[in-house]
């Protein structure tokens with residue numbers, strides 16, 4: 001928590017503009033976006049402010065809602081509805097056909113079973129032709145793309161053995177099973193990627 005008692009992530013401050021530059025292009029025709037694992041709510045405020053043509057729907061586990069609401073209340077934007085309580089493993093996902101689903105830095109935190117549930121949920125909640133956009137570190141052919149990602153993966157696994165940087169090819173298989181076709185794989189600063197799929 002910072003001096004205003006809101007949750008705060010320095011990483012979000014660092015990565016929000018590079019992510020925004022890509023979202024601005026990708027989401028130009030989207031009206032509704034569901035964010036999975038909104039965390040502090042910082043990304044939501046930044047992206048919703050910069051993309052006023054769309055509604056940015058935060059979601060996360062209930063324990064993060066108070067913090068997200070602090071960010072949303074302070075910003076008082078017209079396009080950030082109250083966060084949804086969404087654990088990706090729950091069987092019932094929101095009914096809405098979202099035009100896009102966005103998630104940053106969440107799939108290396110969740111267990112692999114949760115990642116599989118995430119893709120099942122996405123296939124229910126995303127409209128036909130909708131976009132699924134993930135930001136974060138990925139391995140390719142089971143290889144780290146940098147030393148710093150290898151160290152980060154060790155840190156993640158020591159914290160929780162079910163966490164870990166995901167392999168791009170494994171994620172692509174889940175995406176394929178969910179009828180998502182890869183559109184973009186964009187190099188981002190600090191050895192991160194921004195992946196974008198479109199639902200068939």
Ligand SMILES: C[S@@+](CC[C@H](N)C(=O)[O-])C[C@H]1O[C@@H](n2cnc3c(N)ncnc32)[C@H](O)[C@@H]1O
Pocket residue numbers: 009011012036037038039040043060061064086087088089103104105106109110114
């Ligand atoms: C490292 S934080 C990333 C937060 C934010 N997206 C960011 O980029 O700063 C991981 C997020 O995933 C969420 N998360 C973990 N497991 C989840 C689950 N099973 N369902 C939904 N969200 C989950 C956490 O609550 C947390 O907000």
